[in-house]
Amino acid sequence: xxxFVFYNPTKILFGRGxxxxxxxxxxxxxxxxxxxxxxxxxxxxxxxxxxxxxxxSAGLESIELAGVLPNPRLSLVREGIKLxxxxxxxxxxxxxxxxxxxxxxxxxxxxxxDGDVWDxxxxxxxxxxxxxxGVILTIPATGSEASNGSVITNEQxxxxxxxxxxxxxxxxxILNPELAFSLPPYQVACGIADICSHLLERYFxxxxxxxxxxxxxxxxxxxxxxxxxxxxSHPTDYDSWAEIMWSGTIAxxxxxxxxxxxxxxxxxxEHELSGIYDVAHGAGMAVVFPAWMKYVKNHDILxxxxxxxxxxxxxxxxxxxxxxxxxxxxxxxxxxxxxGLSTRLPGxxxxxxRIDEMAAKCTRNGTSKIGNFVALSKGDVVAIxxxxx
Amino acid sequence: xxxFVFYNPTKILFGRGxxxxxxxxxxxxxxxxxxxxxxxxxxxxxxxxxxxxxxxSAGLESIELAGVLPNPRLSLVREGIKLxxxxxxxxxxxxxxxxxxxxxxxxxxxxxxDGDVWDxxxxxxxxxxxxxxGVILTIPATGSEASNGSVITNEQxxxxxxxxxxxxxxxxxILNPELAFSLPPYQVACGIADICSHLLERYFxxxxxxxxxxxxxxxxxxxxxxxxxxxxSHPTDYDSWAEIMWSGTIAxxxxxxxxxxxxxxxxxxEHELSGIYDVAHGAGMAVVFPAWMKYVKNHDILxxxxxxxxxxxxxxxxxxxxxxxxxxxxxxxxxxxxxGLSTRLPGxxxxxxRIDEMAAKCTRNGTSKIGNFVALSKGDVVAIxxxxx
Numbered sequence: 001x002x003x004f005v006f007y008n009p010t011k012i013l014f015g016r017g018x019x020x021x022x023x024x025x026x027x028x029x030x031x032x033x034x035x036x037x038x039x040x041x042x043x044x045x046x047x048x049x050x051x052x053x054x055x056x057s058a059g060l061e062s063i064e065l066a067g068v069l070p071n072p073r074l075s076l077v078r079e080g081i082k083l084x085x086x087x088x089x090x091x092x093x094x095x096x097x098x099x100x101x102x103x104x105x106x107x108x109x110x111x112x113x114d115g116d117v118w119d120x121x122x123x124x125x126x127x128x129x130x131x132x133x134g135v136i137l138t139i140p141a142t143g144s145e146a147s148n149g150s151v152i153t154n155e156q157x158x159x160x161x162x163x164x165x166x167x168x169x170x171x172x173x174i175l176n177p178e179l180a181f182s183l184p185p186y187q188v189a190c191g192i193a194d195i196c197s198h199l200l201e202r203y204f205x206x207x208x209x210x211x212x213x214x215x216x217x218x219x220x221x222x223x224x225x226x227x228x229x230x231x232x233s234h235p236t237d238y239d240s241w242a243e244i245m246w247s248g249t250i251a252x253x254x255x256x257x258x259x260x261x262x263x264x265x266x267x268x269x270e271h272e273l274s275g276i277y278d279v280a281h282g283a284g285m286a287v288v289f290p291a292w293m294k295y296v297k298n299h300d301i302l303x304x305x306x307x308x309x310x311x312x313x314x315x316x317x318x319x320x321x322x323x324x325x326x327x328x329x330x331x332x333x334x335x336x337x338x339x340g341l342s343t344r345l346p347g348x349x350x351x352x353x354r355i356d357e358m359a360a361k362c363t364r365n366g367t368s369k370i371g372n373f374v375a376l377s378k379g380d381v382v383a384i385x386x387x388x389x
Numbered sequence: 390x391x392x393f394v395f396y397n398p399t400k401i402l403f404g405r406g407x408x409x410x411x412x413x414x415x416x417x418x419x420x421x422x423x424x425x426x427x428x429x430x431x432x433x434x435x436x437x438x439x440x441x442x443x444x445x446s447a448g449l450e451s452i453e454l455a456g457v458l459p460n461p462r463l464s465l466v467r468e469g470i471k472l473x474x475x476x477x478x479x480x481x482x483x484x485x486x487x488x489x490x491x492x493x494x495x496x497x498x499x500x501x502x503d504g505d506v507w508d509x510x511x512x513x514x515x516x517x518x519x520x521x522x523g524v525i526l527t528i529p530a531t532g533s534e535a536s537n538g539s540v541i542t543n544e545q546x547x548x549x550x551x552x553x554x555x556x557x558x559x560x561x562x563i564l565n566p567e568l569a570f571s572l573p574p575y576q577v578a579c580g581i582a583d584i585c586s587h588l589l590e591r592y593f594x595x596x597x598x599x600x601x602x603x604x605x606x607x608x609x610x611x612x613x614x615x616x617x618x619x620x621x622s623h624p625t626d627y628d629s630w631a632e633i634m635w636s637g638t639i640a641x642x643x644x645x646x647x648x649x650x651x652x653x654x655x656x657x658x659e660h661e662l663s664g665i666y667d668v669a670h671g672a673g674m675a676v677v678f679p680a681w682m683k684y685v686k687n688h689d690i691l692x693x694x695x696x697x698x699x700x701x702x703x704x705x706x707x708x709x710x711x712x713x714x715x716x717x718x719x720x721x722x723x724x725x726x727x728x729g730l731s732t733r734l735p736g737x738x739x740x741x742x743r744i745d746e747m748a749a750k751c752t753r754n755g756t757s758k759i760g761n762f763v764a765l766s767k768g769d770v771v772a773i774x775x776x777x778x
Contacts, residue, residue, distance in 0.1 A: 001631035003404025008397070014648070015392025209628025212612035212636055219604030226600060239598025242390035246648065247601055255644070258403070259635065 001209040001259035008254050010146040011172040014246065016238070018176045019051050019136055022093070023058030025172045029132040030090020032061045034083060036104045037095040038068040042138075047179055051095065051136060063087055068096065070281075071153045071160060071274060072103035077117055080107035084131060091171075093134045097191075098142025098151075098281075101135050105150040105168050108133040121152055121161035128167055135173040140180055140245040141191030141282060143198055143252020145173040153275070160275045175249065177241035185232055189339035190282030192228050192244065196221065196332070197285035198251040201267060203307065204373040206300070207260040217256050218310045220247050225311070225335060232339060265371025266292045269381055272358040279348045286336040287350075290343050291388035293329045296374040301325050345388045355385040390598040390648035397643050399535040400561040403635065405627070407565045408440050408525055411482070412447030414561045418521040419479020421450045423472060425493045426484045427457040431527075436568055440484065440525060452476055457485065459670075460542045460549060460663060461492040466506060469496035473520060480560075482523045486580075487531025487540075487670075490524050494539040494557050497522040510541055510550035517556055524562040529569055529634040530580030530671060532587055532641020534562040542664070549664045564638065566630035574621055578728035579671030581617050581633065585610065585721070586674035587640040590656060592696060593762040595689070596649040606645050607699045609636050614700070614724060621728060654760025655681045658770055661747040668737050675725040676739075679732050680777035682718045685763040690714050734777045744774040 013021055026033055033055055042048050043066070055062050065080050084092065084107060094104035109127035110117030119125040135145045144150070149164045180188070203217045224247045230240035250256065269292070270284040297304045305321035308314040308328025317323055333343045342348055359381035362370060366378035376384070402410055415422055422444055431437050432455070444451050454469050473481065473496060483493035498516035499506030508514040524534045533539070538553045569577075592606045616632035623629070639645065658681070659673035686693045694710035697703040697717025706712055722732045731737055748770035751759055755767035765773070 001404075001628055001635070003407070005400065005402050007400040011394065011396040012647075013394050015390075018392070209631060211615060212609065212632050212639070215608030215612050216605055216639075219608040220601065223601035223604050239390055242598060242648065243601050246390070250601075250605075250644075255639075258401075259631065 002207050002261060004258045006254055006258050007166060008146060008148075008169060010169045010253075012146065012175060012249065013172065014175045014242075016176060016178060018174045019047055019179070020054050022051055022134070022136060022174055023054035023056070023060060025174075026055060026060055026091050026093065026134060027058040029134075029171065030088075031059070032063065032087055032089045034080065034087070034089045034092045034107070035062050035064045035095060036068065036080065036092055036100060036107070037064075037066050038100050040066060042066075042095060048095070063089065068100045068103045070099050071278065072099040072106075074118060074152050074154045077103055077106040077110060077152060080104075081110035081117060084111045089131065091132045091134055093136065095136045095138065097137070097139030098144040101137075101142070101144040101170070102150040102152060104133050104135070105130070105144070105170070106152050106163070107131070109150075109163070109165070109167060118154060120163040120165070121154070127163065127165040130167045132171045135170045136179075137173060137175050137245070138179045139183060139187065139191055140241075140248040141194040143195070143248050145170060145175065146249045146253040148254070158275055160271045173249075175245055177238055177245045180231075180241050180245060181236045183235075185340060187280070188231060188235075189336075189341050190280040191248065192224060192282070192339060193286040193336055193341055194282035195224055195244070195248045195251050197266065197282070197289055199224070199256065200289060201264050202257045202260065202262040204263040204296075204303065205260040206373060210260045213256055213258060213260055214306070218307070220250060220256065221311045223247055228335075228339060261372050263371050263373035265374070265376050268362045268370040269358070269384065272362045273350060275361070276354065276358060277348070277350055279350070283341060283348050286341040286343055287345055287348055287388050288384070290329055290333045291384045293332070294387055295380070295384045297322070297325050297329070299374045304328060345385065352386070352389050355382055359385060391596050391650060393647045395643055395647050396555060397535060397537075397558060399558045399642070401535065401564060401638065402561065403564045403631075405565060405567060407563045408436055408568070409443050411440055411523070411525060411563055412443035412445070412449060414563075415444060415449055415480050415482065415523060416447045418523075418560065419477075420448070421452065421476060421478045423469065423476070423478045423481045423496070424451050424453045424484060425457065425469065425481055425489060425496070426453075426455050427489050429455060431455075431484060437484070452478065457489045457492045459488050460667065461488040461495075463507060463541055463543045466492055466495040466499060466541060469493075470499035470506060473500045478520065480521045480523055482525065484525045484527065486526070486528030487533045490526075490531070490533040490559070491539040491541060493522050493524070494519070494533070494559070495541050495552070496520070498539075498552070498554070498556055507543060509552040509554070510543070516552065516554040519556040521560045524559045525568075526562060526564050526634070527568045528572060528576065528580055529630075529637040530583040532584070532637050534559060534564065535638045535642040537643070547664055549660045562638075564634055566627055566634045569620075569630050569634065570625045572624075574729060576669070577620060577624075578725075578730050579669040580637070581613060581671070581728060582675040582725055582730055583671035584613055584633070584637045584640050586655065586671070586678055588613070588645065589678060590653050591646045591649065591651040593652040593692065594649040595762060599649045602645055602647060602649055603695070607696070609639060609645065610700045612636055617724075617728060650761050652760050652762035654763070654765050657751045657759040658747070658773065661751045662739060664750070665743065665747060666737070666739055668739070672730060672737050675730040675732055676734055676737055676777050677773070679718055679722045680773045682721070683715075683776055684769070684773045686711070686714050686718070688763045693717060734774065741775070741778050744771055748774060
C-alpha cells in the first residue's frame with residue numbers, strides 16, 4: 001500500500017427535502033449568497049423556489065449568476081469573481097451538476113487570489129484559500145460535490161485544465177436523490193458511465209497491497225451496475241437513485257484511491273474528445289474506456305481477470321485469464337450499451353479523421369506520455385482511438 | 390436508504406515514518422503539546438524518541454500525561470483537563486490505541502467547558518467545542534482515530550459511557566502500520582475482532598435500499614479476514630498490516646453506516662462484560678457476537694444468508710437460508726478461534742453466575758431495551774449470554 005494523506009472536510013446532507021436546509025447551512029458564511037447555475041429552466045422549478053425560500057428565511061440576500069455551460073468557461077468564472085468582490089459575497093452556492101460545481105469552485109479560489117485565477121489551472125499557483133462554496137447537486141455523475149478538483153475550459157485555445165487543492169473542497173453539499181428524478185435518460189446514462197469511469201480509473205493501478213480498496217471499488221461498481229437499469233426504467237425509484245447518487249460521491253471523494261495510484265489516461269483522452277466535439281464527458285468515457293482496456297489489458301491481465309470475476313461474476317479460468325479479461329470488458333460495453341450509450345466514436349458523432357489531432361493534443365504534440373498504469377505515447381493514443389472506431 | 394448527514398474532517402497521514410511529521414501538524418495548534426499515553430514502555434521506545442524529536446524540531450514544548458488504562462478512567466481525564474488549563478496547552482496528542490485516544494478526546498472537550506466533563510457522557514450536555522486533539526495510532530482496533538466518539542469509565546459506580554459530537558473528531562491522525570509490528574498476538578487478535586464487530590454492527594440493519602453500503606461492509610470484512618492470518622504469522626508484513634489498520638479506520642469513520650441504522654446491542658452487552666471483568670473489548674466481542682447472531686438470526690434470515698454467501702463464499706441454498714446463515718456464523722466463530730480468541734464466556738474467564746447482573750445493568754434493570762435491528766429485553770440478553778457459555 002502506498003503512503004497517503006486523506007482529508008475530506010465536506011459536510012454531506014443527504015436525503016429527501018434536504019434542499020430546504022440550505023439556509024441554515026449558508027448562514028454560517030456571511031449574509032450574501034451568489035447562486036450559480038446553468039440553464040434558466042432551474043429558475044422556474046419548484047425546488048429552486050424552495051431553495052430561495054430557505055435562504056430568505058435565514059435572512060440571506062441572494063444574487064444570481066446563471067449561464068454555466070457544459071465544459072464550464074473561464075470567462076464566466078472571471079465574471080463571478082468580479083461579482084463576488086463587488087457585492088461582498090460570503091458563499092458561492094452551486095445548483096447543478098459537475099460543470100456548475102466546478103465553475104463555483106473556480107470562482108471560490110479566485111476571489112481571495114491577487115493574480116489571475118487561470119494560474120491555478122496552468123499549475124503556476126496552488127490555491128491555499130477560497131471563498132466558501134456550497135452545493136445543491138442535481139446530476140449524479142462527476143463527484144465534484146465532494147472532491148478537491150475543478151476542471152475549467154479556457155476559450156482562448158479551448159484548453160481544458162484541472163486545478164486540485166484542499167482549499168477547493170465544498171464546505172457542504174446537499175444531495176437529494178429526488179432532484180434527479182426528472183433528468184433526461186441520456187444524461188442519466190452519461191452520469192452512470194462517468195461514475196463507473198471514476199471507479200475504473202482508480203481500479204487500474206500498479207500499487208501492490210491494495211486488496212481493501214480493490215474490494216471497495218468492486219463493491220461500488222456492483223452497486224452502480226445493479227441500480228442503473230432501475231433509475232432508467234423507474235425514474236422515481238428513490239432508493240435506486242440514492243444508490244447511484246451516493247456511489248457517485250464515494251467514487252470520487254478520495255477514499256477509494258487511498259494507498260494506490262490510479263491511471264487517468266482515459267480521462268486525458270476523453271478531455272480532448274469533449275474539448276473539440278463538445279460531447280458529454282460520460283458519453284466520451286463510455287467510448288474511450290473499453291478501447292483503453294482492450295489496448296492495455298496485457299500489462300496486468302490478472303487484474304482485468306479479477307475485475308471480471310468479482311464485478312461480473314465470470315467464473316475464473318486460471319489457465320486462460322485473457323478470456324476472462326475480454327469477457328469482463330465485453331460486459332462493461334454491453335452494460336453501457338444497455339443504458340443507451342454508444343461505445344464507438346461514430347456513435348457519438350466523432351469521425352476518424354481528427355484522431356491524430358486529438359492524440360497530439362493530449363500528449364503535448366507527442367512530447368509527453370499520459371497514464372500511470374501504462375504510460376501511453378501519442379502513437380498509443382492513436383491506436384486506442386482507432387480501436388474505438 | 391435513510392436520510393443522513395456525513396461529516397468527517399479528520400486528516401489522515403498514513404504510511405511509513407509518518408510519525409516524523411507530527412511536529413509539522415502540531416504546530417498549527419499553538420506552542421504547547423500535552424502528550425497523552427498509557428504504559429511507560431512507550432517512553433523507552435524508538436518511535437517515541439522520533440516523535441519527541443519531531444515536536445522539538447517544530448519548536449514545540451511538550452508536557453507528558455501517562456497512565457491511561459484500558460477502559461480509560463474519568464479521574465485521569467479530569468487531571469488532564471486541569472493540566473491543559475494550567476499550562477496553556479494547544480494540542481492534546483494521543484499516542485496509543487482506543488483507550489488513550491478516547492481519554493485525549495474527553496480531555497479535549499472538557500477544557501473549554503465550564504461544567505463537569507462527565508455531563509457529555511451522561512447526555513446532560515453536548516460538546517460544541519474542543520481543544521484540538523491529534524493522534525498517533527499504535528493499535529489498529531477501535532477506529533477512534535477518525536470517529537466522533539469517546540468512551541470513558543467513571544470509577545464512581547464503574548459506569549462506562551459514550552459521548553458523541555462533531556467536536557470530538559481528531560484534527561489529524563497519524564497511521565504508520567510499522568508501529569503495530571511489535572504488538573502481542575493476543576492484542577492483535579482482539580483488535581481484529583473489534584474491527585469485525587464494528588463492521589457487523591453496521592451490517593445488521595432494518596434500513597432498506599442499502600446495497601452500496603452492504604457491498605462496502607462486505608468488502609471490508611473480506612479484506613480484514615484475508616489479511617488477519619498474515620499479520621499474526623508474519624508480524625512485519627507491512628502491506629497486510631496496512632490493510633488491517635486502514636480497515637479499522639474505515640470500519641468506524643461513519644462512512645459505512647451512511648443511510649442505515651446499525652444494531653449495537655452486542656456492544657452494549659460487551660460493555661457490561663468488560664466493565665465487570667476488565668476483559669479486552671475485542672475479546673468480549675468475539676464471545677458476544679456469535680451468540681447474538683444465533684439468537685436474532687430469524688429476524689431477517691436472508692440478511693444472514695447474504696452475509697454468509699458474500700463474505701464466506703457459501704453457496705446460496707435459496708430453499709434453506711437458515712442453513713447458510715448458521716454456516717456463516719460458524720465461519721466467524723472459526724475465524725476468531727483461528728486467531729487465538731475464545732468464542733465462549735468461560736474462555737475469557739467469565740462464569741455464568743453473574744449473567745443476570747450483567748443483563749440487568751445493560752437494560753437499566755430490565756426497564757429498557759437495547760439494539761436497533763432487534764430490540765432486546767433483559768430476558769433476551771440473559772438468553773444470549775447463556776448461548777455464549
